[in-house]
Amino acid sequence: MGHLVSTIEFAKLLINHDHRLSVTLLIMDSPLDPTVNAYARSLASSPNSIPTRLHLTLLPNNFPSHQSHPNMASLFDAFFQYQIPLITDAISSLNSDPDSPRLVGFVADMFCVPVFDVAREFGLPAFAYLASGAAFLGFLVHLYALMDLHHVDTTAFNFKDSGMEFAFPGFVNRVPAKVFPHLAMEKEWDSFYRKHASVHKKVKGIIVNTIEELELHAVRSFSGGETSIPVYPVGPILNLKSFSSDPAQQGWDDVNKWLDDQPPSSVLFLCFGSSGYFDQASQVREIACALENSGVRFLWSLRDPPPSMKSLGSYNSNLREVLPEGFLARTAEIGRVIGWAPQAQVLAHQAIGGFVSHCGWNSILESIYFGVPIATWPFTAEQQINAFQLVHELKIGVEISVDYRTGFSNGSKTEVLSAERIEKGIKELMAKENEIRKKVKDLSVISRRALADGGSSYSYVGRFIDDIMNFVSS
Known part of the structure; x- marks a missing residue:
């Protein structure tokens, strides 16, 4: 979902930047996440919800996901290979349609490596779009060269x-093995990851959802050397209006009113993403103890574990069965525990003074945009390396953990973080005067300027469009 929403916002950015452009977005039907497919269908059936020069094409949803695959990596490979003829047919239809604008470029999500060959068949310049940051891109590109x-x-x-640490061009500090992405440490994903590591060899450039000033060292690492390739930092690309859909859900109006009554920058927000959950009741209780002992005001989005990988979980309706006895009553004046939370709207509220986050890249950019410092608690994907970057590279995050992780396949945790450890991070984060809070406030101003006329990201969007036009005319 984070990739799809981010890509749609980038498409809007392009057509708003240049009136000559229109964008056709091909959306694959996800074999694992029905919420993505439902979201895509809702947009396609509501033409007024997207600009007139943005067209959504939903690819057929007849992928034989019922077929047996030895592991999740094999399923993903089969899924992307299955998409190639569907994408080829969709582009052919656009190419042959006399009413369709001229095709000038092909952009695909970084995860869709096999489909970049389709662009070559049509003679289109291909670009990759990365919904994560530039430092992670550098890690991905250099990982296997370093390992070999x-x-x-x-x-x-x-x-x-192992305690091993490695030098990557996109990082100032050496990167410890404990924060490597989970999939880089599983044999079944080796082939899949290696394909991603070589994506820069297949494309004319890589569009990254980041801000040059935020990741200056990482962006500059792609200039010169064997991996020299145009990188376009065009962020922060965010859907800040997403919170407007059904804001009354789960009693949100009452929670919002409670926030209105809190002092500025006094409330700690805990939210671990749409798939962030704790399947160990003991971990939930440790968080509750940390919150109560810290005495800070809090808003906690607590999710039930999903029944399977195909579900992203339901809102937690059994809080009293999980939380310590009497916790809700004792903290009624200073806190709220909810299920669903409109994250962007919460972070934008003046009462929010800190964010305990799973460190998904979109969440990081939202937090920076609204000037809210983060305490890191990663779960999966590239979130551990994002957490390391926040704390040790950018120095705009407080560490609760940088290496906590969930298994990609089974959701199991490696440890339970103690209430003392969590409380320490919370208190450090919520301190009224600290350097981290000041740096994040400064970055908030920078991030808002980046996309404005004359800003760094605005300029990179223009450079990307110019490069496409130059490829076409050459």
């Missing part, structure tokens, strides 16, 4: 706890 050079097996059983 040092003969290190990242999939070895004890790699995560």
